[in-house]
Amino acid sequence: MAAVVSPTSLESAPRIMRLVAECSRSRARAGELRLPHGPVATPVFMPVGTQATMKGITAEQLDALGCRICLGNTYHLGLRPGPELIQKARGLHGFMNWPHNLLTDSGGFQMVSLVSLSEVTEEGVRFRSPYDGDETLLSPERSVEIQNALGSDIIMQLDDVVSSTVTGPRVEEAMYRSIRWLDRCIAAHQRPDKQNLFAIIQGGLDADLRATCLEEMTKRDVPGFAIGGLSGGESKGQFWRMVALSTSRLPKDKPRYLMGVGYATDLVVCVALGCDMFDCVFPTRTARFGSALVPTGNLPLKKKQYEKDFRPIDPECACPTCQKHSRAFLHTLLHSDNTAALHHLTVHNIAYQLRLMSAVRASIVEKRFPDFVRDFMCTMYGDPTLCPSWATEALASVGITLG
Amino acid sequence: MPESLLYCSLHDPVSPCPAGYVTNKSVSVWGVGGRVEMTASKFMAIQQALQPDWFQCLSDGEATCDEATSIKRARKSVDRSLLFLDNCLKLQEESEVLQESMIIGVIEGGDVMEERLRSARETAKRPVGGFLLDGFQGTPTTLETRLHLLSSVTAELPEHKPRLICGVSQPDEVLECIERGVDLFESFFPYLATERGCALTFSFDYQPIPEETLLQQNGTQEEGKYVDQTKKSKTTSCNREMTSFEINLKEKKYQEDFDPLVRGCPCYCCKNHTRAYIHHLLVTNELLAGVLLMMHNFEHYFGFFQAIREALKSDQLAQLKELIHRQAS
Numbered sequence: 023m024a025a026v027v028s029p030t031s032l033e034s035a036p037r038i039m040r041l042v043a044e045c046s047r048s049r050a051r052a053g054e055l056r057l058p059h060g061p062v063a064t065p066v067f068m069p070v071g072t073q074a075t076m077k078g079i080t081a082e083q084l085d086a087l088g089c090r091i092c093l094g095n096t097y098h099l100g101l102r103p104g105p106e107l108i109q110k111a112r113g114l115h116g117f118m119n120w121p122h123n124l125l126t127d128s129g130g131f132q133m134v135s136l137v138s139l140s141e142v143t144e145e146g147v148r149f150r151s152p153y154d155g156d157e158t159l160l161s162p163e164r165s166v167e168i169q170n171a172l173g174s175d176i177i178m179q180l181d182d183v184v185s186s187t188v189t190g191p192r193v194e195e196a197m198y199r200s201i202r203w204l205d206r207c208i209a210a211h212q213r214p215d216k217q218n219l220f221a222i223i224q225g226g227l228d229a230d231l232r233a234t235c236l237e238e239m240t241k242r243d244v245p246g247f248a249i250g251g252l253s254g255g256e257s258k259g260q261f262w263r264m265v266a267l268s269t270s271r272l273p274k275d276k277p278r279y280l281m282g283v284g285y286a287t288d289l290v291v292c293v294a295l296g297c298d299m300f301d302c303v304f305p306t307r308t309a310r311f312g313s314a315l316v317p318t319g320n321l322p323l324k325k326k327q328y329e330k331d332f333r334p335i336d337p338e339c340a341c342p343t344c345q346k347h348s349r350a351f352l353h354t355l356l357h358s359d360n361t362a363a364l365h366h367l368t369v370h371n372i373a374y375q376l377r378l379m380s381a382v383r384a385s386i387v388e389k390r391f392p393d394f395v396r397d398f399m400c401t402m403y404g405d406p407t408l409c410p411s412w413a414t415e416a417l418a419s420v421g422i423t424l425g
Numbered sequence: 426m427p428e429s430l431l432y433c434s435l436h437d438p439v440s441p442c443p444a445g446y447v448t449n450k451s452v453s454v455w456g457v458g459g460r461v462e463m464t465a466s467k468f469m470a471i472q473q474a475l476q477p478d479w480f481q482c483l484s485d486g487e488a489t490c491d492e493a494t495s496i497k498r499a500r501k502s503v504d505r506s507l508l509f510l511d512n513c514l515k516l517q518e519e520s521e522v523l524q525e526s527m528i529i530g531v532i533e534g535g536d537v538m539e540e541r542l543r544s545a546r547e548t549a550k551r552p553v554g555g556f557l558l559d560g561f562q563g564t565p566t567t568l569e570t571r572l573h574l575l576s577s578v579t580a581e582l583p584e585h586k587p588r589l590i591c592g593v594s595q596p597d598e599v600l601e602c603i604e605r606g607v608d609l610f611e612s613f614f615p616y617l618a619t620e621r622g623c624a625l626t627f628s629f630d631y632q633p634i635p636e637e638t639l640l641q642q643n644g645t646q647e648e649g650k651y652v653d654q655t656k657k658s659k660t661t662s663c664n665r666e667m668t669s670f671e672i673n674l675k676e677k678k679y680q681e682d683f684d685p686l687v688r689g690c691p692c693y694c695c696k697n698h699t700r701a702y703i704h705h706l707l708v709t710n711e712l713l714a715g716v717l718l719m720m721h722n723f724e725h726y727f728g729f730f731q732a733i734r735e736a737l738k739s740d741q742l743a744q745l746k747e748l749i750h751r752q753a754s
Contacts, residue, residue: 074705078712081697103705107681111701119697358457361712 035245038218039064039277039298045391048420049269049296052386055091055277057175058216059115059123062090064277064298065382067289067375068125069306073098074108074118076372077306078365081120087341087373088380090122091175093301096168097129097136097160101151105171113173124174125301128165128207130181130222131282134254142182144199162206166219170212178248179207181222186254186261193226196251200224201238208242220279222250223268227260236271246277249297253282258412262291266419269296286315286378290398291416293382294391305375309367312356314349315374317401321349323367328353341373392422399424432529433472433480438562438592438613444490449505452483465512473520479527481557481591483509488535489560499535502560503544506533510551527554529589532578535560541574545581555587558607562592572601579606596627596670596729597753600746603733615722618671619715622707624686625725627670627752629732631744669754674718679704692724693717 043052055062069076069084072095076084084092094114099105103117111117114124133140133147141148146161162180169177180203182196204221211219221239225232239247249268252261265280272278277298283289284302292300305315312324314335321328321335334344335352343352343366355363385394395417403409406425414424436442436454446453446460453462463471468483488494488502510530517523530553534540548556558578561571579588587608593599594614602610618625667673672686685695686703694703694717706714736745 073709073711074702075711075713078716080693080713080716082693098709102709103680103701107701110681111683111699117702117705119702361715364712365716 035214035243036218037275038245039275041275043387043389045294045386046389047392048294048417048422050293050382050386050391051274051296051298052383053277053298055299057091057123057218059121059175060090062123063380063383065289065293065379065386066091066299067284067379068093068299068301069372069375070095070301070303071118072303073102074114076368077310078361078368079372081118083342083369084120084372085122087369088376089372091125092120092122094118094124094126094172094174095129095132096126096165096172096178097132097149099126099172100129100160100168101153101158105168109171109173113171115173123176124172125176126169126172126174126178127281128169128178128180128222129160130165130178130183130250133183134185144202146180162203163210166207166210166212170217173213174217176218176220176246177211178220179204179222181224181250183224183251184226186227186252186256188226193228194231197225197231197235201235204239204242204244208244218245220244220246220248220277222248222281223272224251225264226251227256227264229263229267232264232267233271236268240271240273244276246279247272248279248281250281252280253302258410259415262295262412262416262419265292265297266295266416272296284375286317286375287399287402287410287413289375289378290382290395291413293386294395294417294420294422296420305371306368309371310364312363312367314352314367315371317398319402323349323352323363324356325353335370336374339370339373339377341370343367343370343373395422396424430479431475431477432589433475433477434557434591434611435481435484435486436591438594438611439617444487447485447487447505449508452485452509465509465516469513469516469520469523472526473522476522477526479529479554481529481589482506482513482531482553484531484557484559485509485533486531486559488533488537488540489563494535494537496537496540499533499537499540502533502535503540503547506531506544507547510548510553514551514553529553529555529557531557531559532582533559536571536574538574538577541578542581545578549582553586555589555609556582558588558590561590561602565595565598568593568598568601572605575602575607576605582606595668596629596749600733600742600749603737604742604746612723612726615726616719617665618668619718619722621665621667621673622675622714622718623667623671623673624703624718625671625722626687627725627729628748629729629745631732631736631741631748669752674700674703674714675707676704686721687725690721690724690728692721694721695724 038056039053041051041053053064055064068091070093074094108114108117139150146159149158165180182199184192184196221244223235223239225235252264269278279299280292280297282302283292283300284304289300314321314323316336328349331349333349336344352363352366385391399409409424442455451462451464453460465483472480485502485505488499513528530548530551532544532548534544588606589609590602590607591611593602594611599610615625679700682700684700687695698717703717736742
């Protein structure tokens with residue numbers, strides 16, 4: 023049984039979030055994160071570059087799109103190439119030559135995504151490597167140790183993650199264990215001056231458990247909080263209620279990072295609910311399936327209807343793909359034997375996400391966020407009645423009515 | 426790519442196409458959709474749609490496909506190709522959109538000297554924009570045996586028109602062909618190197634300062650020795666095997682190598698990334714590996730051609746050839 027660690031064992035954590043504007047109706051906020059590798063405007067979408075690369079695109083391309091923070095993954099990088107090598111390469115920033123900010127996930131989510139290869143105890147998560155069958159123990163201490171070697175600007179606690187579709191005592195066990203693991207992470211963190219450790223609120227879809235977790239974790243003076251354990255298989259109705267509950271109990275002067283959320287509608291609604299940071303593999307993954315994101319949804323460019331469509335993906339989009347290439351060209355590339363289209367689409371989809379967040383932020387700063395939301399929903403769904411009911415409810419709960 | 430000169434070849438040098446599909450009236454090519462059979466009219470209709478600056482004329486390149494090339498087959502390849510050429514030229518005359526495009530005549534004739542010379546002389550009589558020397562591709566040893574043929578062919582061609590060759594891309598072979606009058610080559614060698622996770626590292630600096638020569642030689646010799654030990658002896662699959670002009674970034678020894686692929690190389694990859702990073706990308710099957718390697722391999726390969734041009738201008742091709750030859754296994 024781990025020793026009880028004092029919840030205030032951390033000196034006053036840096037206040038990394040500066041609020042620039044707040045929506046007077048909803049809980050939306052615009053702000054700026056002050057991080058070691060430069061400022062980041064919020065709300066922000068962070069693309070996921072799991073293995074020290076954004077799949078298929080260079081650091082220069084990502085920088086040119088305006089990305090100032092992206093993700094790496096502790097579990098994967100911890101296995102290949104390993105923390106010792108990355109440390110020799112001057113940290114993850116040096117290894118992948120990324121000049122801006124990095125956030126590393128702790129490896130907790132892999133407990134769910136790679137559940138058949140993992141086993142959880144109070145000590146940590148035991149993983150069996152799919153590459154060589156070797157067993158590794160990812161404990162809170164080990165996760166922080168790896169992240170200290172990676173040198174990312176924001177590091178995540180190791181949390182005990184259960185799928186949102188799991189019910190029963192396991193959810194409560196995971197919630198309490200996440201609190202204990204948070205304290206162990208805080209104690210193990212060697213570089214609080216250079217790296218910001220975020221807590222992750224758990225509790226599944228149970229309001230009481232979430233509330234307990236919020237109460238306990240907010241006693242710890244960490245630089246930021248993430249809302250975890252959502253964005254799995256749960257219903258959207260339960261999803262938004264847990265997000266809203268969380269933001270209502272999280273401190274205003276610290277960033278709220280909603281993990282695993284990336285669909286455009288979800289982003290807009292969750293900004294309204296008070297979230298500042300988001301990450302998701304969706305835009306980059308869907309690009310590799312030939313799907314381009316647009317304000318009205320998405321274009322499955324492999325389909326025959328795009329064969330002779332010589333328009334760009336989005337005439338309003340300023341990304342290099344839309345400046346140079348047509349849907350028809352991308353369609354042909356998608357049916358060829360090389361990966362060129364995937365790179366072009368990844369560039370565009372990241373551009374789309376970042377542009378969306380920029381537009382959201384501008385509307386908050388200019389005090390017209392509710393109108394922005396209405397316009398966004400109109401473009402996406404056509405008619406207010408066609409907007410998904412969960413989104414309508416969620417927005418209504420924070421004072422934004424559609425139609 | 427409005428600034429580039431666009432050349433349309435008949436076949437993709439890296440996709441082998443099955444032989445036996447050339448007739449007196451048509452040639453077949455293979456693509457993502459399968460086989461496409463083209464008569465002269467169909468071929469020219471495609472060229473009208475593409476509107477390239479230059480295009481290889483429809484031709485019969487199968488005289489060298491079999492082991493023993495018969496005189497009869499060689500003769501047929503020349504006859505057919507000339508007929509295709511005359512038909513295509515006529516169709517070009519009648520096409521408004523193709524007035525700015527240049528047809529590149531194709532020299533055939535297999536390994537039969539008499540037929541090669543006939544092909545060269547007859548093709549040169551036509552109003553073509555340049556010449557493609559077909560049928561010289563294959564294994565390194567087969568090119569060697571054909572070098573004499575190559576010299577004889579180019580001797581028959583007008584000085585002021587470009588000579589292209591297909592299927593030859595390796596540095597040592599490129600130099601042999603340049604010495605015998607060839608001007609343009611396909612760049613599939615750097616592409617194939619990229620596909621096998623390799624980076625071109627051969628030196629084309631035939632005028633290094635003395636201390637560097639020693640260091641480079643030692644470095645090159647080390648690389649060369651290592652490769653010789655692991656290189657397979659068979660040379661059948663043309664250009665698919667790793668050569669001594671490159672390093673294989675998948676090898677464990679690059680795991681902690683924080684040097685660029687080639688010191689001093691101005692490409693994006695060498696200016697921004699290390700061998701260790703490329704190794705990691707390859708091991709984890711990341712898409713970016715190919716992107717970075719291709720950037721380097723093209724830069725390196727085009728740098729080699731820049732060196733060739735400079736060497737020719739200053740009459741130092743022999744030095745460059747010697748340097749390249751030393752690095753060929």
